[in-house]
Amino acid sequence: xxxxxxxxxxxxxLKQAGINLVVTLPDINLAQLLRAxxxxxxxxxxxxxxxxxxxxxxxxAYLVGKKCAAIMQNGGFFNSNNAIVSTLLQYQIPxxxxxxxxxxxxxxxxxTSGSMTEPVLQALGVRxxxxxxxxxxxxxxxxxxxxxxxxxxPVALLLTKEVLGRRAAxxxx
Amino acid sequence: MKRFDCLKLIAAEAxxxxxxxxxGAMTLEWNVLRPSDGNFRVRTLGLCSSIALGxxxxxxxxxxxxxxxxxxxxxxxxxLPTIARMQPGNLLHIVFDNEVYEAxxxxxxxxxxxxxxxxVARAAGIKKAMWANTIDGFAQAVSSAMTADDxxxxxxxxxxxxxxxxxxxxxxxxxxYRFIRYVEKTEQIAIIKTNLPASYA
Ligand SMILES: [Mg+2]
Numbered sequence: 001x002x003x004x005x006x007x008x009x010x011x012x013x014l015k016q017a018g019i020n021l022v023v024t025l026p027d028i029n030l031a032q033l034l035r036a037x038x039x040x041x042x043x044x045x046x047x048x049x050x051x052x053x054x055x056x057x058x059x060x061a062y063l064v065g066k067k068c069a070a071i072m073q074n075g076g077f078f079n080s081n082n083a084i085v086s087t088l089l090q091y092q093i094p095x096x097x098x099x100x101x102x103x104x105x106x107x108x109x110x111x112t113s114g115s116m117t118e119p120v121l122q123a124l125g126v127r128x129x130x131x132x133x134x135x136x137x138x139x140x141x142x143x144x145x146x147x148x149x150x151x152x153x154p155v156a157l158l159l160t161k162e163v164l165g166r167r168a169a170x171x172x173x
Numbered sequence: 174m175k176r177f178d179c180l181k182l183i184a185a186e187a188x189x190x191x192x193x194x195x196x197g198a199m200t201l202e203w204n205v206l207r208p209s210d211g212n213f214r215v216r217t218l219g220l221c222s223s224i225a226l227g228x229x230x231x232x233x234x235x236x237x238x239x240x241x242x243x244x245x246x247x248x249x250x251x252x253l254p255t256i257a258r259m260q261p262g263n264l265l266h267i268v269f270d271n272e273v274y275e276a277x278x279x280x281x282x283x284x285x286x287x288x289x290x291x292x293v294a295r296a297a298g299i300k301k302a303m304w305a306n307t308i309d310g311f312a313q314a315v316s317s318a319m320t321a322d323d324x325x326x327x328x329x330x331x332x333x334x335x336x337x338x339x340x341x342x343x344x345x346x347x348x349x350y351r352f353i354r355y356v357e358k359t360e361q362i363a364i365i366k367t368n369l370p371a372s373y374a
Binding site for chain 2: 021044046047049050057060061062064066068082093
């Protein structure tokens with residue numbers, strides 16, 4: 001599956017889960033996904049300057065009835081930690097976090113970020129799922145949104161190169 | 174100017190606007206002047222402007238007021254270009270600049286050393302950004318922003334003093350629920366739905 005097809009599948013999953021506002025910050029591996037988000041007329045796309053502000057934007061939008069997702073690299077997830085703790089967890093606000101898993105197994109760069117990603121999610125008590133198969137993505141996104149709303153907490157979906165249709169990028173490393 | 178006097182003027186104009194206020198004594202003062210479930214208190218320093226932006230984008234027909242502070246905005250300056258990029262016409266962003274981290278021991282902020290937050294907002298792309306230098310000027314700026322359909326940023330230099338008011342009466346989770354129920358009621362929408370147990374289905 002190409003990265004464009006994967007992006008279409010993931011955005012389809014977002015819409016099935018009822019997501020209608022998405023905040024993003026680019027990573028090269030997220031390029032096709034962010035373009036698909038930007039091009040979708042049913043999703044309000046908010047491009048960020050720094051990821052932590054996106055947590056605030058999603059929290060505010062949730063409080064007035066929007067269903068939100070944040071798409072970022074794991075570096076951006078680290079940037080967002082204070083807002084995740086003292087806004088999302090403190091007020092019990094659900095949010096889907098799509099975190100690009102830089103430094104995943106087989107990746108030659110960002111291994112330090114990769115090694116810290118799951119431990120930090122665990123320390124925050126944020127439940128997370130590592131996505132590998134694009135065909136599973138829509139179902140997983142729907143279930144993650146149900147969990148987030150039911151628990152009133154953030155839930156993270158880790159985006160790997162495989163699920164993003166970037167296996168070729170993985171092989172070339 | 175005194176922040177409390179400025180807040181009184183906002184309360185007189187706010188009507189049913191949803192109001193997001195930054196952590197600190199300002200929130201307590203505001204809650205006394207306009208007690209309402211349409212008030213949301215921010216806990217994460219800096220996030221006031223971003224939470225207000227999210228509300229403004231989510232409810233474009235409703236006026237949203239952000240009551241921000243200098244220390245808070247300095248921590249999240251990047252919210253200004255994002256707000257400018259999205260241009261929410263229903264957002265009024267007010268910054269009370271007392272040049273100190275008042276809630277944290279009153280150490281000087283960068284605005285005490287020359288940083289001009291209205292200048293920063295304007296350079297970020299917010300065209301209607303102005304300082305209100307007198308209490309009358311502030312009243313006028315707020316009044317015209319409340320009826321305007323475009324994004325507005327108002328800065329006010331205020332003295333670093335608190336007005337003695339009671340503590341905030343509710344915790345964060347109750348604040349969330351009350352706020353959401355208030356929005357549901359006033360906008361006639363459903364935000365939090367509780368599903369029936371499976372045995373009822
Ligand atoms: Mg201050």
